[in-house]
Amino acid sequence: MFxxxxxxxxxxxxxxxxxxxxxxxxSYPPALIEWLASLCAGHELALDCGCGTGQLxxxxxxxxxxxxxxxxxAEQIRHAVPHPRVxxxxxxxxxxxxxxxxxxxITVAQAAHWFKLSAxxxxxxxxxxxxxxxxxxxxxTLHVPDDAGVDAIIxxxxxxxxxxYWPPERRHVESGYRTLPFPFDEVxxxxxxxxxxxxxxxxxxxxxxxxxxxxxxxxxxxxxSDGFESQLREAWGSNDLRRTIRWPLAGRVxxxx
Numbered sequence: 001m002f003x004x005x006x007x008x009x010x011x012x013x014x015x016x017x018x019x020x021x022x023x024x025x026x027s028y029p030p031a032l033i034e035w036l037a038s039l040c041a042g043h044e045l046a047l048d049c050g051c052g053t054g055q056l057x058x059x060x061x062x063x064x065x066x067x068x069x070x071x072x073x074a075e076q077i078r079h080a081v082p083h084p085r086v087x088x089x090x091x092x093x094x095x096x097x098x099x100x101x102x103x104x105x106i107t108v109a110q111a112a113h114w115f116k117l118s119a120x121x122x123x124x125x126x127x128x129x130x131x132x133x134x135x136x137x138x139x140x141t142l143h144v145p146d147d148a149g150v151d152a153i154i155x156x157x158x159x160x161x162x163x164x165y166w167p168p169e170r171r172h173v174e175s176g177y178r179t180l181p182f183p184f185d186e187v188x189x190x191x192x193x194x195x196x197x198x199x200x201x202x203x204x205x206x207x208x209x210x211x212x213x214x215x216x217x218x219x220x221x222x223x224x225s226d227g228f229e230s231q232l233r234e235a236w237g238s239n240d241l242r243r244t245i246r247w248p249l250a251g252r253v254x255x256x257x
Contacts, residue, residue, distance in 0.1 A: 037063035049093035050111025176250030184254030
């Protein structure tokens with residue numbers, strides 16, 4: 001289900017790559033979703049803010065009767081994965097439109113560093129059911145653990161080549177969100193990894209969704225990453241070869257008292 005609710009301007013790094021985001025952004029592991037659900041006293045309503053194309057919202061629907069998934073980008077919502085228990089809305093995270101004390105779980109996956117946090121936290125306090133759970137989840141760059149050479153090529157591109165093009169908010173991702181204020185009763189988050197098995201074309205499709213790649217292409221042209229992509233394909237081997245891709249997850253989880 002989709003409802004367009006807002007056209008307010010916002011720092012938009014991803015509308016132009018919404019189709020790639022839907023195709024190549026990984027989904028979150030079932031173990032993470034199960035753990036978050038286990039913290040909640042109720043399982044009627046979850047709110048997923050900055051939902052992208054539904055990477056977290058859809059698996060949340062396996063544990064909650066209803067999920068409201070919001071994103072400020074209409075393009076992201078237009079490409080979102082449909083689910084009968086997920087309602088997608090074009091809304092800023094700071095204005096969910098939900099009733100007071102109605103939400104059991106509020107999640108933000110790989111988006112909290114873009115928010116106006118003071119306004120967002122005010123919205124959390126308004127919509128959260130007593131003792132509800134809030135979770136800000138993030139991850140850094142991908143790793144290819146079975147081939148050090150391939151992994152080194154990706155890390156160099158991420159760390160050195162793209163360094164001038166990452167927005168300043170990226171520092172919060174690098175810290176695992178430890179640099180963000182978090183005025184809630186914090187719960188220690190266990191170690192979780194996102195894991196998938198991709199071909200080199202899928203890895204390249206994912207990397208093209210990075211905000212820094214979009215910024216670099218705007219500054220230097222669409223061929224900016226061609227050299228990196230050719231180097232990665234050569235090191236990877238067969239185009240059909242699938243390698244294990246891993247993203248360690250980090251974040252802040254707490255109770256809204």
